[in-house]
Amino acid sequence: MGILIVGAGFSGAVIAQELAQAGLSSTVIDSRSHIAGNCHTERCPETGILLHRYGPHIFHTDDAEVWAYLNALGPIMPFRNQVKATVRGAVYAMPINLHTINQFFGQTLRPAEARAFIARRCHPAHTPAVSFEDQALQMVGPELYEAFFKGYTEKQWGLSPRALPASILKRLPMRFNYDDNYFSHRFQGIPQDGYTPLVARLLDHPRITTHLNTPYRPDMAAAQDHIFWSGPLDGYFGFRLGRLGYRTLDFERFTEDGDYQGCAVMNHPDAKVPYTRVTEHKHFAPWESHAQTVCYREYARAAGPEDTPYYPIRLSAEQALLSDYQALAKAEAGVTFVGRLGTYRYLDMDVTIREALDTARHFLAQRR
Numbered sequence: 600m601g602i603l604i605v606g607a608g609f610s611g612a613v614i615a616q617e618l619a620q621a622g623l624s625s626t627v628i629d630s631r632s633h634i635a636g637n638c639h640t641e642r643c644p645e646t647g648i649l650l651h652r653y654g655p656h657i658f659h660t661d662d663a664e665v666w667a668y669l670n671a672l673g674p675i676m677p678f679r680n681q682v683k684a685t686v687r688g689a690v691y692a693m694p695i696n697l698h699t700i701n702q703f704f705g706q707t708l709r710p711a712e713a714r715a716f717i718a719r720r721c722h723p724a725h726t727p728a729v730s731f732e733d734q735a736l737q738m739v740g741p742e743l744y745e746a747f748f749k750g751y752t753e754k755q756w757g758l759s760p761r762a763l764p765a766s767i768l769k770r771l772p773m774r775f776n777y778d779d780n781y782f783s784h785r786f787q788g789i790p791q792d793g794y795t796p797l798v799a800r801l802l803d804h805p806r807i808t809t810h811l812n813t814p815y816r817p818d819m820a821a822a823q824d825h826i827f828w829s830g831p832l833d834g835y836f837g838f839r840l841g842r843l844g845y846r847t848l849d850f851e852r853f854t855e856d857g858d859y860q861g862c863a864v865m866n867h868p869d870a871k872v873p874y875t876r877v878t879e880h881k882h883f884a885p886w887e888s889h890a891q892t893v894c895y896r897e898y899a900r901a902a903g904p905e906d907t908p909y910y911p912i913r914l915s916a917e918q919a920l921l922s923d924y925q926a927l928a929k930a931e932a933g934v935t936f937v938g939r940l941g942t943y944r945y946l947d948m949d950v951t952i953r954e955a956l957d958t959a960r961h962f963l964a965q966r967r
């Protein structure tokens with residue numbers, strides 16, 4: 600009998616490492632041919648550029664323990680994500696800051712003036728915003744909403760912002776100063792050689808056996824005392840109640856000599872541009888230098904059964920299905936559902952690591 604961990608992403612690798620340190624052996628399986636899940640990074644064989652295969656990943660957190668945990672796995676380089684957005688033929692800072700406001704409205708406002716200027720345009724917040732659109736109209740007003748959020752959000756989610764929850768926009772700040780950092784967290788960075796070596800370090804322990812190219816099969820359960828499941832929640836139950844909805848991304852790769860766009864991320868909110876953004880991966884490692892460049896245009900669409908699930912949709916129809924799957928999960932003895940897919944939530948890496956540490960510690964405390 601043993602412990603099986605399904606998924607070799609951060610969720611699975613952190614749990615395996617915590618159990619190993621406590622003297623418990625485990626087997627980690629992953630259906631992919633590599634470790635690190637969606638955080639997987641690899642060197643481009645032609646250019647040597649570090650590529651984030653499933654979309655760029657920037658580590659940002661206020662959790663000092665998780666930050667120390669990550670730094671103990673390998674060198675983390677400072678990185679600030681300074682995103683730009685091309686809108687109607689001009690380039691702006693994103694998220695919206697004082698520069699964006701002054702440039703967009705042709706003003707030279709100071710912080711308090713800009714706050715009052717935007718407040719005059721915003722819809723009153725008598726009641727808390729429910730939809731993305733309500734939130735945008737209360738937060739930035741109609742002009743900035745139409746220019747920066749409406750088209751991008753329709754492309755990203757395939758739905759009207761009226762049908763989406765306000766929580767999606769609440770991920771972004773609105774700043775009345777010239778701070779152009781995409782994130783507001785205390786600790787931010789990217790591993791010097793990418794995420795995969797850090798996950799390899801977590802899995803490198805005599806009590807951990809890792810099998811790649813190994814999808815889970817239900818007959819594997821018979822030999823286990825316990826399973827930690829970081830695959831899709833509905834997938835564990837054979838999709839018997841239906842499929843939880845996800846958005847997936849198609850990445851259109853192109854390479855050139857030199858510098859394509861001068862920054863790591865260029866968003867394209869205009870509705871007539873079919874992609875949401877272009878990411879240029881060498882700019883995620885500014886401590887390196889490369890003559891060539893590799894970029895990806897990102898196109899979002901509904902995930903089919905064979906696609907990589909990226910963003911859980913979590914609208915009311917999904918919420919009902921999710922509760923039914925959560926009830927099944929609760930009743931499933933000997934299985935703990937973890938991570939982004941196992942709990943059907945949008946989880947950043949820091950929260951993933953925090954929850955994996957807490958899950959492993961709770962499991963170990965219960966066995967004592």
Ligand code: FAD
Pocket residue numbers: 605606607608609610611628629630631634635636637638653654655656657658659813814815829830831834848909910937938939940946947948949951
């Ligand atoms: P995953 O990394 O998805 O790992 C799950 C693993 O389980 C996968 O390797 C999969 O192959 C395996 N698996 C699934 N089913 C089975 C099965 N049946 N049998 C065997 N193996 C199976 N977070 C940040 O903090 N910063 C960012 O900048 C950031 N950018 C992101 C950009 C995109 C486009 C996306 C989608 C996410 C981003 N995230 C970011 C979130 C980050 O990717 C997650 O926090 C992290 O990947 C979660 O780790 P996990 O181990 O829970 O899941």
Ligand code: UDP
Pocket residue numbers: 684693747748749751752755767768770771866867868
């Ligand atoms: N968004 C937008 N325009 C932008 C950037 C973001 O409309 O230029 C919206 C979009 O709906 C996105 C949400 O804001 O899903 C949250 O942005 P974030 O960068 O957190 O998205 P994610 O990390 O999920 O891609």
